[in-house]
Amino acid sequence: MKNVAVKEKRNxxxxxxxxxxxxxxxxxxxxxxxxxxxDKLVRYSLGENAHFDxxxxxxxxxxxxxxxxxxxxxxxxxxxxxxTEGSKVLDLGCGWGGFLKHLKDIKAKGxxxxxxxxxxxxxxxxxxxxxxxxxxxxxxxDFGYFxxxxxxxxxxxxxxxxxxxxxxxxxxxxxxxxxxxDLLPKGGRFYIQTMxxxxxxxxxxxxxxxxxxxxxxxxxxxxxxxxxNSWLPYSFGHLIKVASPYFNIIHQSSGRLDFIETNRxxxxxxxxxxxxxxxxxxxxxxxxxxxxxxxYQLDVLRYNPNRLCFEKxxxxxxxxxxxxx
Numbered sequence: 214m215k216n217v218a219v220k221e222k223r224n225x226x227x228x229x230x231x232x233x234x235x236x237x238x239x240x241x242x243x244x245x246x247x248x249x250x251x252d253k254l255v256r257y258s259l260g261e262n263a264h265f266d267x268x269x270x271x272x273x274x275x276x277x278x279x280x281x282x283x284x285x286x287x288x289x290x291x292x293x294x295x296x297t298e299g300s301k302v303l304d305l306g307c308g309w310g311g312f313l314k315h316l317k318d319i320k321a322k323g324x325x326x327x328x329x330x331x332x333x334x335x336x337x338x339x340x341x342x343x344x345x346x347x348x349x350x351x352x353x354x355d356f357g358y359f360x361x362x363x364x365x366x367x368x369x370x371x372x373x374x375x376x377x378x379x380x381x382x383x384x385x386x387x388x389x390x391x392x393x394x395d396l397l398p399k400g401g402r403f404y405i406q407t408m409x410x411x412x413x414x415x416x417x418x419x420x421x422x423x424x425x426x427x428x429x430x431x432x433x434x435x436x437x438x439x440x441x442n443s444w445l446p447y448s449f450g451h452l453i454k455v456a457s458p459y460f461n462i463i464h465q466s467s468g469r470l471d472f473i474e475t476n477r478x479x480x481x482x483x484x485x486x487x488x489x490x491x492x493x494x495x496x497x498x499x500x501x502x503x504x505x506x507x508x509y510q511l512d513v514l515r516y517n518p519n520r521l522c523f524e525k526x527x528x529x530x531x532x533x534x535x536x537x538x
Contacts, residue, residue, distance in 0.1 A: 240370070252332065254483065256309065256335060259479065262314040262341075263309040267286070267366065267471055267475050267530055268283045268474075269468070270282050270470075290312070293404065294402045301321070302321055302323050302324070303359045303396065304324070306348050307333075309332055312363060312365055323342065324359075325343035349371055349392065352392065359397060360397075360398070361404070362393055363405075364404070365404070371385065371386065372445075386446070391458075394537055398537070403460060404533070405535070407452075407530070407531050409448055410445050411528045412529075429525065448529075459537065460535035461538060462534070465531065465532065465534075467529055473523050
């Protein structure tokens with residue numbers, strides 16, 4: 214009954230960060246704010262099937278291309294989850310379809326869900342199966358059962374700041390893992406790739422968007438502005454603990470240094486000249502003038518708080534494989 218109560222409470226809209234008009238974000242509003250708003254920037258810079266998540270550089274070999282590192286990540290996930298031709302895979306928070314495209318290439322059946330309408334439209338444009346649906350509440354009657362499930366960069370958004378403040382973050386994670394558990398056979402595997410708080414994380418109360426722009430309080434506040442209705446897990450141990458009623462841990466590793474390099478490569482591509490990209494920037498001028506929260510989003514692109522948080526060890530990055538008990 215505890216899980217049901219949490220689910221019903223969390224399905225109600227309006228539990229999140231304030232927008233420019235003093236209204237609260239729902240989870241779908243946050244995903245559109247964080248991702249649909251930058252849909253064209255991402256696709257024009259990183260390609261139609263963009264991987265907007267951490268790549269994998271074996272042995273910190275940063276001489277390879279970003280595309281090779283992203284392919285290595287996909288192969289790493291498929292190897293650990295025993296995904297082969299014909300496997301049925303659910304990609305929770307599928308983004309612009311980077312992993313779905315890899316599944317299609319190896320002739321596995323991939324189904325993706327996202328609350329960003331822009332991301333799902335991009336998947337459809339590229340003939341990938343994706344749905345606008347809240348990844349936290351998928352049940353067998355939606356798409357059936359799966360051989361493997363992934364949450365590549367999307368687990369960051371499972372819990373909200375309100376969940377943290379209300380002291381129910383672990384209950385929310387329990388509910389999520391229970392949903393995933395119900396979709397897999399015994400021994401089925403679930404891959405999570407997520408940001409987690411690092412050793413230099415500061416308390417929420419110390420974050421300050423008006424602090425000096427080279428300060429940790431400002432960097433952390435700007436990071437939160439980028440994802441205004443999300444709150445991260447605290448550590449590898451935190452995730453293992455909340456998953457333990459349902460899953461055993463099979464693999465864990467940090468991708469912090471890889472994420473620093475991935476962000477460097479993204480920045481090069483975001484700043485590379487493209488006439489369509491710069492014409493798109495011009496269309497943002499009215500929103501830039503009228504919406505303070507959107508101006509913070511452009512500051513995110515300018516200051517790249519993600520990379521700074523990883524460099525300063527405010528954030529860490531977890532790659533984790535779980536196996537259903």
